[in-house]
Amino acid sequence: EAGVAQSPRYKIIEKRQSVAFWCNPISGHATLYWYQQILGQGPKLLIQFQNNGVVDDSQLPKDRFSAERLKGVDSTLKIQPAKLEDSAVYLCASSLGRRRTNEKLFFGSGTQLSVL
Amino acid sequence: SQQGEEDPQALSIQEGENATMNCSYKTSINNLQWYRQNSGRGLVHLILIRSNEREKHSGRLRVTLDTSKKSSSLLITASRAADTASYFCATDAGDKIIFGKGTRLHILP
Numbered sequence: 386e387a388g389v390a391q392s393p394r395y396k397i398i399e400k401r402q403s404v405a406f407w408c409n410p411i412s413g414h415a416t417l418y419w420y421q422q423i424l425g426q427g428p429k430l431l432i433q434f435q436n437n438g439v440v441d442d443s444q445l446p447k448d449r450f451s452a453e454r455l456k457g458v459d460s461t462l463k464i465q466p467a468k469l470e471d472s473a474v475y476l477c478a479s480s481l482g483r484r485r486t487n488e489k490l491f492f493g494s495g496t497q498l499s500v501l
Numbered sequence: 502s503q504q505g506e507e508d509p510q511a512l513s514i515q516e517g518e519n520a521t522m523n524c525s526y527k528t529s530i531n532n533l534q535w536y537r538q539n540s541g542r543g544l545v546h547l548i549l550i551r552s553n554e555r556e557k558h559s560g561r562l563r564v565t566l567d568t569s570k571k572s573s574s575l576l577i578t579a580s581r582a583a584d585t586a587s588y589f590c591a592t593d594a595g596d597k598i599i600f601g602k603g604t605r606l607h608i609l610p
Binding site for chain 1: 542551600
């Protein structure tokens with residue numbers, strides 16, 4: 386079974402530039418998550434999709450971050466414009482579906498973003 | 502916001518010893534999960550314990566849950582070098598899964 390795929394693996398940009406991350410979840414997984422993990426901290430949920438609908442985006446800085454999940458499969462997370470404090474690892478995860486209980490998450494390897 | 506708080510933040514033990522890390526949380530949960538993260542990688546699910554369970558085992562892992570104290574512990578027995586990683590507890594209250602800050606475990610040869 387293929388895991389969660391993310392790209393790129395690393396990205397270095399200057400502040401005020403834009404950047405986009407891509408995620409392909411495990412086939413058949415209805416729920417997709419984007420987490421931000423700052424060095425030395427735990428992952429913080431940015432946005433959660435159930436199929437192609439947003440379930441939770443309460444911690445997404447909507448003035449600069451946007452995300453979409455077209456056709457309920459792949460997802461893209463965008464930052465525009467980037468700030469220094471956006472330097473972090475962006476993790477994508479998927480699960481079978483949030484309507485089930487006792488879900489476990491499958492994570493990709495993440496995209497490490499450095500904003501200079 | 503982060504609900505789970507792991508303790509200790511960092512732990513170094515000799516290979517072969519047991520490692521224990523704790524997690525405290527604030528609100529009622531459906532289940533609590535533990536994940537492992539090797540350096541530069543994504544998180545890997547280790548074990549899930551439901552709110553009506555008190556103890557669960559998986560290989561060298563033992564997890565306990567005390568809902569009255571809102572706490573959980575993860576025990577890794579007979580540690581190996583490959584266990585060096587960060588360990589996170591994650592609480593599932595039904596709407597979202599929230600991770601703690603993690604315990605960094607280092608196994609000394």
